[in-house]
Amino acid sequence: TIAARRIPIQIPRKVMGRGRIREGQKTFIPIRLITAGVMPIIFAQTIIIVPGTLASFTQSPVLQDVASFFTPGELPYNLTFGAMILLFSYFYTSIIFNSVDLAENLKKQGGFIPGVKPGASTADYIDGVLARITLPGGLFLAAIAILPIVVSNWVGVQAQFGGTSVLIVVGVLLDTIAQVEQHRTLRKYDGFMKTGRVKFRGRQQRYM
Numbered sequence: 001t002i003a004a005r006r007i008p009i010q011i012p013r014k015v016m017g018r019g020r021i022r023e024g025q026k027t028f029i030p031i032r033l034i035t036a037g038v039m040p041i042i043f044a045q046t047i048i049i050v051p052g053t054l055a056s057f058t059q060s061p062v063l064q065d066v067a068s069f070f071t072p073g074e075l076p077y078n079l080t081f082g083a084m085i086l087l088f089s090y091f092y093t094s095i096i097f098n099s100v101d102l103a104e105n106l107k108k109q110g111g112f113i114p115g116v117k118p119g120a121s122t123a124d125y126i127d128g129v130l131a132r133i134t135l136p137g138g139l140f141l142a143a144i145a146i147l148p149i150v151v152s153n154w155v156g157v158q159a160q161f162g163g164t165s166v167l168i169v170v171g172v173l174l175d176t177i178a179q180v181e182q183h184r185t186l187r188k189y190d191g192f193m194k195t196g197r198v199k200f201r202g203r204q205q206r207y208m
Contacts, residue, residue, distance in 0.1 A: 004030040005133050007126065011111045027111075031130060034137040035097055040088035041145045048081055073153035082142035089138030090131075099126040 006028040048070060055067035070077045103122035112118050116125045 003033040005033070005129060006030055007129060008114060009106065009111050010114055011109060029102070029126075031097075031126075031133060032137075033133055034089075034141060035130070035134065036089050036092035036137075038141070039092050040085045040138065040141055043088045043092070044081055044084035044145075047084060048077070073149050078146050078150065082139075082146055085142040085145060086135075086138040089134055089141060093130060093134050097130060099123040099130065102126060 007030075009027045009029055011025040011027065051063060051066040051070055055063040070080065100123045103119060103126065106112065106122060107118040113122055113125060116122050
C-alpha cells in the first residue's frame, strides 16, 4: 500500500523581499498506488451482503434466488465483488484526491511539472496519472479480498480473517512507520535550522 508514483516538480529560483533569494528546488508529488486504501473493499462488502441479509428476513423467492447467486466463493460473487472494488477504487480516489486544488497550489508557489503547462493542464496530467495507477491498485485490492475466499472454499476450511484484515493491519503499520520517519526528518530539519544559513544577495547571514 506504500508504493507510489512520483511526479517530478520544479520550483524556480525566486527573489524574495529584502534581498533574500529562494533557491530553485527539484521535488516530487507522491501518488500512492492504492490512494483509496481499503475503503473500496469495505464499500463493496457492505453492498454485496445486502441480498443475503434481506433474504434472511423474508421468504421471497426472488431474494432467495439473488442471495444464492451471490454465494461467497462462487464465480458470480467473485466477479461482482471484484468489479465493485474496482469501481469504488476510482470513485473514492476521485473524492479524496483533488487535482485541481493541487495544480492551483503549485501554480501559486511557482512550481510546475516539466513539460506540462501550469493550471488546468497540470490538473489534467495528474488526473491521467491517477487513472492509470488506480487500475492496478484496484485489481490488487480485488485479488487481496477475493483470494482468501477462494482458497478457503477450495480447502474447505473457514478462514478466521480475510485479506481485508491483513491489508488493514499492514496499512496501519506502514502509516505508523511513515509518521515515525517524518518525525525524525522534522527533528533533523529543526537541528539544521538552528545552525543554518540564509543566502542574501552578495552575502550570507547566519540566523537563529
